[in-house]
Amino acid sequence: MRVALFLTCVNDTLYPDTGRAVVKLLTRLGVDVDFPMAQTCCGQAHYNTGYRHEAEPLARRFADVFAGYDAIVTPSGSCGAMVRELYPRMGERARAEGRGDTLAATLAPVVPKTYELTEFLVDVLGVTDVGAYYPHTVTYHPTCHGLRSLGLGDRPRRLLEAVKGLELVALPGAEECCGFGGTFAVKNPDVSAAMGADKVRNAESTGADVLCAADNSCLMHIGGTMARLRTGMRPVHIAEILASTREEEAV
């Protein structure tokens, strides 16, 4: 099976540790993972801000870059949802605009092959115990697009529960949005900040050291809020926890 890592532009630029963790984790599980260098961005920010037409070349590029792989794995619920839920919709809209089936046909092949990391682990590789060790108290925040668009369900929780040394504590109001929402965070900064502060207070109330999620853009907002509110908690991507071992422990 030819497996490609679709890291996402945010992770590539700001969170390379998450990328390295995915490579380490998949390699440990016997997957030969490739990183096609021509990859850039799925177009989610463009699409969700109202620039669908500007997102189309990025979607076409994605389909082209990842065409030759059997599976495309991404450590981002929202970018995964962009491909799986919104690429088909982009194709339909182009058709409705009288531009024919070309876009839909170009994008269709990558849609069913794209997996969010925890889906790939649980559904494709069939593992929940990935042999990880992470001796910390962790609370898990299910990010909205992973939860509602992709339907990740209890996959992340099952993976975390199997991690040695990890104590998983429930997050009050877990299914409520953290307030990031892409450009929402800067277009409606006051509401976004209020939602973020509530999320962080709920996380603090658990007594956990770490808030874990499967999407670094949400964690950028939550982590930035944690730092500003001086909570002492830290945000960690689930890939880094799952990649952590006794020999090579993640922070």
Add this chain to the structure above:
Amino acid sequence: MSGTFVGMPAFPVAAREAVGDRTLRSNLRHATRTIRDKRARAVAELDDWAALREAGKQIKDHTLRHLDRYLVQVEETVTAAGGTVHWAADADEANEIVARLVEETGESEVVKVKSMATQEIALNEALEARGIHAYETDLAELIVQLGKDRPSHILVPAIHRNRGEIRDIFRSEMSEWGRPAPEGLTDTPAELAEAARLHLREKFLRAKVGVSGANFVVAETGTLVVVESEGNGRMCLTLPETLISVVGIEKIVPRWQDLEVFLQTLPRSSTAERMNPYTSMWTGTTDEDGPRAFHLVLLDNGRTDTLADEVGRQALRCIRCSACLNVCPVYERAGGHAYGSVYPGPIGAILSPQLRGTGSEIDASLPYASSLCGACYEVCPVAIDIPEVLVHLRERVVQGGPAVRDGNRVVLKPARGHAAERAAMRAAQWAFTHPGALRTGQRLASRTRRLHPRTLPGPGRAWSGSRDLPAVPAEPFRDWWQRTHGGKGGAK
């Protein structure tokens, strides 16, 4: 606070005030969370909820697709049952029709059943200008009217008020409108309800004209349906001699049997009840029973324009349950007034810019009043994909494009104020289609990272006013990959 929404500022500005109002935040948090949890329990009781939701969606979609036919059928069946049907293209026409009908009775006051359609057209204000007093009889609408306030929720329009505030409003305002509040009124729910009951009873018994909306109009029988909890609706619908109902054209269901779906989904979604206490149904007029004259005013007011939009038309399925408001994290913090419309919350953010167009500052900002978390879609009993419509309307705001306004095909220009954003989006698109340029930018950011501030000045404060900026790593992932996996990754 004025009684109408004219000249509202953009959503982010209005929301800032609400976010800083601790009493409001606490009132909204308490109220929305209570009803949110109750709704979840009420819905979980039904094992065929998903099927009911799908059926509701299908019935509404079918009706909207054949609305021309069903509207004519409604006119026929209502007329045959002794009612009179009036057609109103917009708010002004509807208000004129209602005012004229009231004037023809010789009366100068009406009692009202809670109605979103009459709020939408600002009927009370229009009647007042003609010397006709309209009395709201729903408890929460009464609180809003007495407080010279605006509604902030579809189902519970005084949700932003707590009991102490309500007691104060009753004490100071009731005497202006009729029977004063009892001496020594406290803020216990029973006393507040009793004060409202006494105040309203004299109005019910005196009024000769009732004004209502309707939750449903059954095309095959010409029956109107009002679903309510307090019994004030039943009083207004049965006691007056003349009944005038203002109803949006999307409220039609084809068959009597279709009600079996909505009478299950609406109460559970709105008040979290299995069945609401009062369901009033009437078909035209009946000798020696109820109103002698019945008028149905069918209201368009932007609905036909909305129906013309392939993506946006699903908003017309809405049955005004307000489950999306109660579950929305943005609504909970911004409050209903920030939406600048009688339709607040997620459904308001897609309805108002369609019914009114995206021309005003507030309407152009509403599609952005959401983090696209999807909780609204999840709870919607008629499966309106609100995030999909929000994104569609964002596109209309920033890119313009074809739309229908006042029945005419138009090509909208992009809204003002998005030039910098558009430029940034295009620049990002260019970089993302030129990986070499992207990489140069990433490396530049990494090499200068020690110089990066944790907070930003000017517009950057929108982020860093409440959040630290992320630290830029020493190298982007792709550089690490190339260093460590040099020969690989050449698939493209």
